[in-house]
Amino acid sequence: MRHTLDKLLGPVSVALVAITVWLGLFVTPPDAQQGDLVRLVYIHPALAWVALYVAFGMAAVCSLLYLWPRTRSMVFDRLAASAVEVGVVFTVLTLITGSIWGRPTWGVWWTWDARLTSTALLGVLFIGYLALRRVPAEPHIRARRCAVAALFAAVDVPIVHFSVVWWQTLHQGATVLNPNLTPTIHGLMAWTLLLSFVAFTLVFVWMVIARYRLETLREEGEDVELAEALVARRSEGVS
Amino acid sequence: MWRDAMLVAERDLRIEMRSKVALWQVVPFAILVLLLFAFALGPGPALLKESAPGLFWLALLFSSVLAAQRSLAIEGSDATRESTRLMGLDPAGIFLGKTLALTGELIALEIVLMAGVILLFHVVVGTWWLLVASLLVAALGLSAVSVLYGSLAGGARMRATLLPVLVLPILAPVLIAGARCFASAMANGPGLGGRWLSVLCVFAAVYLVLGIVLYGPMEES
């Protein structure tokens, strides 16, 4: 059962993305205001959704579960780390697509739009987590450290969000630089949008599972090394 | 918990007074940052005055990362940290004590920086209570985060370069809120300052609570 699910997940998610792209590029109509540029709505919001909510949320929840004594398990540590790694990828993609979307409309590659800024900061938080993970340490210590860091970051995100939004509203006067990019959605466009969310979420899940498997294998490998080291250590005493 | 906190705070402050690192290293660094900002943005007084809130808070943020590393260094070598664990102090108390001590140092730093900014950038403050409140609350929040992350990265050999990367993104809201508070305080009326002050309060409260709850589990091995 598990194997069937695994084997299906990859192809299915890729297929869904392909359908989304096809629908988005060819079938759905262009927007009255933005023309063909609106087609990015089938990619950017879904990417942002995965990066900000799915990836980060998963990392935060798994970290909490790891820290809670009753549910403590290295599984959650590995899941959190995998979620963050894949989340970084999605965050970068969100920023790139957001930038591409903004360029023709705003004329610049970057603007301090509240959402883009929050996303950029989130990216830095993710990278901080990964930097912490790379510090050599005993697995349980590292797991606890990273889980705590993830929790601190998670708690900061809403504060950051509100700060940045309020910070931005100070300049709401300049509507040329900050138009509402969300076009009116209806009919086929709405379905495609929904599909894009599902598709990218599935891709995320697929990637996280793959990364998780990799991490599990790596740690199992290290456990074998430990058993061997134990034997070697004991033989030191035999003279 | 409070007993241990006072004990630890007293220890940290006493060690700091003996070694005077904050006095001779952190404060000069902060002043230096202000000077460098002036060099970077040009001598035009209008621009400097307008940028003063942001520059003040940037200088404070960078210096407080230094102060955080100092607070961690007070813990001493690995052996000293080990023997502190053996002493049986309440971890929440240790966290509170270190945070309080660091808050005191940061407030002293803020006073120096404020004097610098008023002198060098010709800042005029209209609403003093807002400014003072924001400085106090922010110092508390900055300290709590610094002590927490110091413990997190503590023992990690890459501590010196890792700490800023971890801490500064978390402190971004403090920078935004603090600078806006300062700007409001410079204006004629408090304006939106209250809202930003509440952000600082929430930040400080959240990380104080997190620290009290999590510092113990964090230090366990």
Added chain:
Amino acid sequence: MASAIQLRSAVSVAGRFPVLAGVDLDLDAGRVCVVLGSNGAGKTSLLKLLAGLAPLSEGSASILGYALPSDARPLRRQVGLLGHDVGLYDELQPEENLRFALRAARVDPARAPGALERTGITGRLASTPLGSLSAGQRRRVGLALLVARRPRLWLLDEPHASLDAETRSLVGELVEEAAAGGAAVVATSHEPELAVPMADHVATMAGGVVVDLVTGGRPRIDGVPDVA
């Protein structure tokens, strides 16, 4: 005699390395055990395990009635550990250091001056910051802390190392006083000639396990032979 230490096949892992690979050890209260062994044999790691600082990965450990790993925190308060590095604050004076440590351990800080006197830290030495003292003097301050705290288990990591003759004999005296007072003492050493005379048991470690256990040279007061 109450049992102070009971280790059965204790394994302790640091990083990915098994520093202790299955240690068996018994020690009663009021007895002194000296642990010999070459570098890397696991002596220091054994002390850390007994202090509740190192994690117990496999096997069982009961120390002063506390079971590891669950009761590590309460155990630590009952244990005094003195390593190469004294583990106190260089910027503070000896008495300030002791007062802090005693108050932290909920012990009356008024014991500090007496303990410092017992270990010969008086006069000018007492008001010098710890960092400016010599290694031997710092070790004396560490010993003073143990004397003041009176823990039920003394753990000494190479207590004679790089000390002058006078301080070395002080170590011997303090160990004898501690054991006579009912504390259990475990000391590691590279110098058997100095350590064995003060020991009831002498354990030798290699490869993370105890490979040999013999009777030490400490004079028996009650005349009852121990079962090793």
